[in-house]
Amino acid sequence: MKISKRGLLIGSTAAILASGLGASGAMAEGTIKIGVILEYSGPFAVQAKEIDNGINLALEQRGDSIAGKKIEIIRKDTGGPKPDVAKRLATELVTRDKVDMLAGVVLTPNALAIADVATQAKVPFVIMNAATSIITAKSPYIVRFSFTLPQVSAPLAEWAFKNGIKEAYTLVSDYGPGLDAEASFKKAFTAAGGKIVGDVRVPLSNPDFAPYVQRVKDAKPQAVFVFVPAGAQAIGLMKAAAERELVKSGIQMIGTGDMTDDAVLQSMGDAALGLVTSHHYSYAHKSPHNKAFTDGVEAIDNSLRPDFMTVGGYDGMIAIYKVIEQLKGKMDGDKAMAIFKSMKFESPRGPIAIDPATRDIVQDVYIRRVEKVGDKLVNVEFDKIPSVKDPGK
Amino acid sequence: MFLSFLGVMFDGIAYGMLLFVMSVGLSVTMGMMGFINLAHGAFAMLGGYVCTTLMNQYHWPYLLTLPAAFLAVVAVSVILERGLYRRLYGASDLDQVLLTIGLVFMSVATMTFFWGTAQQPVNLPSYLSGQWSLGGVGLGFYRLFLIGFGVAVSGLLIFTVERTSFGATVRAAVDNQKMAAGIGINVNGVFAVTFAIGSGLAGLGGALGVNMVGLDPTFAVKFLVYFLLVVSVGGLNSIGGTLTAALVLGVSDVAGKYYVPAVGAFIIYAVMVALLMWRPNGLFGRRS
Numbered sequence: 001m002k003i004s005k006r007g008l009l010i011g012s013t014a015a016i017l018a019s020g021l022g023a024s025g026a027m028a029e030g031t032i033k034i035g036v037i038l039e040y041s042g043p044f045a046v047q048a049k050e051i052d053n054g055i056n057l058a059l060e061q062r063g064d065s066i067a068g069k070k071i072e073i074i075r076k077d078t079g080g081p082k083p084d085v086a087k088r089l090a091t092e093l094v095t096r097d098k099v100d101m102l103a104g105v106v107l108t109p110n111a112l113a114i115a116d117v118a119t120q121a122k123v124p125f126v127i128m129n130a131a132t133s134i135i136t137a138k139s140p141y142i143v144r145f146s147f148t149l150p151q152v153s154a155p156l157a158e159w160a161f162k163n164g165i166k167e168a169y170t171l172v173s174d175y176g177p178g179l180d181a182e183a184s185f186k187k188a189f190t191a192a193g194g195k196i197v198g199d200v201r202v203p204l205s206n207p208d209f210a211p212y213v214q215r216v217k218d219a220k221p222q223a224v225f226v227f228v229p230a231g232a233q234a235i236g237l238m239k240a241a242a243e244r245e246l247v248k249s250g251i252q253m254i255g256t257g258d259m260t261d262d263a264v265l266q267s268m269g270d271a272a273l274g275l276v277t278s279h280h281y282s283y284a285h286k287s288p289h290n291k292a293f294t295d296g297v298e299a300i301d302n303s304l305r306p307d308f309m310t311v312g313g314y315d316g317m318i319a320i321y322k323v324i325e326q327l328k329g330k331m332d333g334d335k336a337m338a339i340f341k342s343m344k345f346e347s348p349r350g351p352i353a354i355d356p357a358t359r360d361i362v363q364d365v366y367i368r369r370v371e372k373v374g375d376k377l378v379n380v381e382f383d384k385i386p387s388v389k390d391p392g393k
Numbered sequence: 394m395f396l397s398f399l400g401v402m403f404d405g406i407a408y409g410m411l412l413f414v415m416s417v418g419l420s421v422t423m424g425m426m427g428f429i430n431l432a433h434g435a436f437a438m439l440g441g442y443v444c445t446t447l448m449n450q451y452h453w454p455y456l457l458t459l460p461a462a463f464l465a466v467v468a469v470s471v472i473l474e475r476g477l478y479r480r481l482y483g484a485s486d487l488d489q490v491l492l493t494i495g496l497v498f499m500s501v502a503t504m505t506f507f508w509g510t511a512q513q514p515v516n517l518p519s520y521l522s523g524q525w526s527l528g529g530v531g532l533g534f535y536r537l538f539l540i541g542f543g544v545a546v547s548g549l550l551i552f553t554v555e556r557t558s559f560g561a562t563v564r565a566a567v568d569n570q571k572m573a574a575g576i577g578i579n580v581n582g583v584f585a586v587t588f589a590i591g592s593g594l595a596g597l598g599g600a601l602g603v604n605m606v607g608l609d610p611t612f613a614v615k616f617l618v619y620f621l622l623v624v625s626v627g628g629l630n631s632i633g634g635t636l637t638a639a640l641v642l643g644v645s646d647v648a649g650k651y652y653v654p655a656v657g658a659f660i661i662y663a664v665m666v667a668l669l670m671w672r673p674n675g676l677f678g679r680r681s
Contacts, residue, residue: 041510043510043611045509203658208408208647208650210605215651232607235514235607243523245524
């Protein structure tokens, strides 16, 4: 927590300094400015911090000057799910600070609000988390380095059917990403030959999951597919499921990796053991690249375990560096987008590429199981679906 | 069908008991001094943080953190009551609301500063997790514990108010402040004690509820709505009324979410509107 406060302080100090510097045109000549908009305070502060750690690692590895120019990060805080604030901040960054690129956002509504600004200003907008399918369709200047919910839900449905699950119930949060996850799971599961026996949507601000879990339990399905936002809600749902002995009663619980987000997995305790989820990144992913990544992030901030948001922030920033390199520091929105569209590189999560048609990420999706390695609870990957495109478009 | 109904009743009663422990103090202080303490939720939140901090950082056993949460909140509420609240006892409703809602915002910022915005983890001891199957109805140990606790607290409160001399002075002070003061009762002192106990109970409720409803700095705002629902439906300063209202709202909330999940979260408000149209002063309200 101390570190997160310090990060905030540094972030806001940088922002204040930056706006001062922006006033003098001569200073801006040799600088490339990246506007990072995140939910630094409010209920999603932890998620924003995860992304920020990834950005910081990339900055540390690549240094702050490139092609003879200085890289300057201007951080802005939306204070939570506030599309109006996100839009205002993006507008300020583009018109006053004259940033060359925008990046960030944990949440879909904030991403959608910034889309128009990116289009009008012809400034590329690098999505580091927000995972609703539709986002990249909202502006030709949006490119995504995180994931989409259909991208991880549909492969899980196919995997479940292949592994003996013929009937499933769905439980999702009642908002954009939840509906995306529900629709794509249902579609892929019934297409494979499975049967959906029921569904329930839980309000996004919900203090108690017990009645919903009880409803699933009383329906006695063979399995239940769950999606709720990573963090507090996932913990709440796991608690309710453990208390109702949902899994012990014979119902298999599967979900997207948001359920077992590395940042909070440890605090879920042994109740999470054995849970099967699908996602694009696991802290326990076995590769030298990932080892270097996790060690690097933990050296910057050891209070939070790096998770899929951190890798989204890191890859997004690395991609930005690659674009600046190729443009030799001569920034141009359209040229930058052309480079983004053909981008392909090795990420800590595995190989990733951008689909030129949708500007969305193409990546391997892993099926993982929660296991105890040493004294740590981690998602151990045991199956892989290679090069998955977003099926939501 | 019947079994699931019993299960819903059980969960609803457990939730209701939690609401009761958290809001009974608000009902009594509001009825007694006519003081609108919107910061009541902040006291509950503080209790929750005392509980999770003692458990996670100092490894206290869960059951010991409960009295600690109670006492810590009592101490804080005495300071606030003596330092701030008493100055506004005769003031207008607007002044009181402005002061206490300001305290709510300050508490949210304070908790964020010390604990961050993340949800606080709480791992219950093994004897409170899991459930017990009784004739096909799953009874969670934690919820059984909540119900037992709620019954004990309400029994103790009703006994204190109805059967002890302190209770008699409280009732006298509620019924007619001027007359009570006239016959030598120290109304201010009685109120200070009642306020402290009521706030302490809120803190205790906050600590009890962390496992069920979670805990983050927005708790004080999020649950204020529930406290006000319970108090307005129950009627001011009636312990029985608050208990009944908390149980009715708890059961209807759980039942709504279970049977009609599409609109479940709104059922509790519909019940409130219906009950208040039937009894505008609350179920057991005495004010005219």
